[in-house]
Amino acid sequence: MSTEWLYLAAAVLFIVGIRDLSSAETARRGNLLAACGMILAIIGTMQHGLIVQWGWIAVGMVAGGVIGLMMAVFMPMTAMPERIAIVNGLGGAASGLVGICEVIRHVIMRPEGSTAPEFSAFHMGVAGLEIMLGALTFTGSMVAFGKLKGLISSKPMTYPGQNVVNVLWLLTMVGLIIGLVTGDLNPVFFFVLAGMALLFGVMFVLPIGGADMPVVIAMLNAYSGLAAAATGFVLSNKVLIIAGALDGSSGLLLSLLMCRAMNRSLTNVLFGAVGGTTGGVTGSDELQGDPQSISAVEAAERLFDARRVIIVPGYGMAAAGAHFAIREMADVLKERGISVKYAIHPVAGRMPGHMNVLLADANVPYDDLVEMDEINPEFPNTDVALVMGANDICNPAARTAEGSPIYGMPILDVDLAAQVIVIKRSMSPGFAGIPNELFVAPNCAMLFGDGKQVAEQLIEALSL
């Protein structure tokens, strides 16, 4: 019975943990509480009647724990989405394997006299779900990892009719489950289902562009939660169900929220690439590669570690009315001993002196504004260049692309900074109407959103 009480405590800790994760002051504590909940759940499971041998458990836990810890500690912070993708995939794999194990135990090996009781029709169903969700989460997450890391092309891979094929594939898998439930299909079809699901994970994620991966990962996270919940139904384990359901629904809602913050609909992100109707983020075909997109949290971290920051304002900052927020953000950075300057390009904005007027209005000291010829030599020594709504004035095409409308125009050498963060609403082109090569440079990350709101988020993150 103590197992059940420990499970209850674990469930409470998960709930409180997630609640705390939603608020900036309590976020770290929330993570800790959830981890404690997990420990309680593990202890509770250890007392389970069915566990009799510890060898495999020990090996698995040590190996997994060490690898997990090393991944968290040694992979660079800029590779965060990749790490989340991998560990999520592994979680899905675990669910899938458990499902297969249960099927073997309760169904396939039965005639040979296994001691396990027979599976009811319900069990067949949820086992099928578990295997399907676990498998597709595993491969889907691996593909997401590949796209983020550049191992797989981050461009959406599409072919005509792809969405139809995917839907049919999904329906076939559901049909298999139903068949297994009614007993019409031989249990060996569980393995067929597993195979189809593994493929489906790949098919589902391939047509989504690299810049949308964070949303995909959030969804796959939800699916791995649902897989865990399905496992809970198979094993009649309440903590699995609760944790899995919490994870599943919060993950799905999170994907929706992330899409909204990017100003796109979920269906557009998941299915939009097929037929060439990409909505904006991955829409630029002429660029070699896909832009990397980060969140305000990640941007704040990069700013934390910087010693020298240059802000590059452009017309976007003016249109968003973000100059006050930018100045506040600069103040916060300065309080931490970071040097902040503003690089003012001669034709930034839509009138001469556009930036000067606004920044003066926001009380930025004149000394902080530096003109192009003076500030260009400093970019190579700069840790972070924060581009706020500027486009053509930092497009490297101006240096080399003869025939480009901006060829020959002197630009700010933003690409020479160690890291570049571009704050922009979308990938739409600037005044000259051409794509900007800076956005797909390896040292550049895009932070999509409204300039003023993003600046305010950064202030919040930096002030914690």
Added chain:
Amino acid sequence: MVVLVLAFLSPGLLLAHESTPPQAAAPEHGVDGSELLILLYIFVLASFLGYQLILRVPPLLHTPLMSGTNAISGISLVGSLVAAGLSEPLICNVLGGVAVGCAMCNVVGGFAITDRMLAKFRKGGR
């Protein structure tokens, strides 16, 4: 999306009424109609709870939240432990052991990554 999830469950709901009578000797699979119903209640309530908890998350915290809930999905560790620790069959132990390794990665890695992400915030400020 909640609708989709419920749709998946409906076959299960229908089948619950057809499920076989309880197997008394199997404490871990005591699925009779009422127990199943309780599990379903728990699932539905937990789903709505998860939804509500996330409604007011500021965009700033999207990524840490994703990372944290990802770690929680490593709860599949619980099922893996059982599979790995069974007396027999061996194939289950092996698969279970691998599953334990995977799930541990998810759990340990997930919580550690989230903590690293959030640690910077405390160290920084005023």
Added chain:
Amino acid sequence: MKVVVPRELAPGETRVAATPRTVKRMDRAGLMVHVESGAGDASGITDAEFTEAGATVIEDRAALFAGSEIILCVKPPGPETLTQIPSGAVLIAVLDPLIEHEVVTQLADRGVSAFSLDMVPRIARAQSMDVLSSMSTLTGYQAVLLASMALPGIMPYLTTAAGTLHPSKVLVLGAGVAGLQAIATARRLGALVWGYDIRPVVKEQVESLGAEFLELIDTSDAAEDAGGYAREQSHDQAAAQQRAMTTHLAQMDAVITTALIPGRDAPILLTTEMVEAMKPGSVIVDLAAERGGNCELTRPGENFTSDGGVTILGPLDLHCSVPAHASLMYANNVVNFLLHVCRDGRIDVESDDEVVRGTLVTSGGRVVHERVLEVLGATNS
């Protein structure tokens, strides 16, 4: 090559086509700069400063022009000066060639290769040579200062023990470079500012400076041409616009108009009736005065008060009232242009370069610029 910078003789012209900084740049490029004595006086630059920068200062105009290969001016040389310029020399100035036909013909007859900087194409890399932008920046700013001095009250909102001073309301018509700068300056002075332009794309730009865009009726079809300039409206469009505008005008304290059409007379934005609807004590600053004015009542070069008590200012060459910065910007435009077209010590007038083709008006004894030829042909036929 011998580069010559004469003193500007046109009455009221205070600018000079070079500054010590630009002289240094030309010097480094291997050009020999000769400046007429006293050329920089009106802009506050002494002969000594020019000499220190590497130029040779010459007193006698004939000696200045003898053997000159490149001549940098603000306004084109008059007929007398023209006789002193060697045939085959290159002239860089602001010619206003679509209007000043006589000047163009004289230059052609003299065999001078003339570049006109007000014809610089509006492409990204030529922005540093754009004279119209530079001067408009200054006139837009100055217009607001003129308006503020002519107003019977102050611009900002003040609540004091001696009563509350309500902010002035300023309307800027035309949101090009001059208009936007006027909006920004009026905002800095604390006024309530509205901006209006027939190009709807400009709405965001106006709002980005903290002003409101005046919504009249929808005249959005092709209001902007390929060069980014506003197209002339049809009669009906103009009439409807005027009617809608009048109600707003009645509330304004100051109206600044900046609408110009390249090579044509300025469009009339304020009719006599519209001015009569404005309140006594209000001010109109017409920056299009030199092209006839945006207001029917404008007297170019004069300031006066209408019967209804509206003060109408029609300043000419407003940039000349800030000669230090006007010369600084103009000289920079000139040297940026010069160093762009001058390669290996010579200027290739046959070059395909977009900037050269866009600005070269005369060469080899005849007019070569397409648009200028069109206009000349039209007036001759």
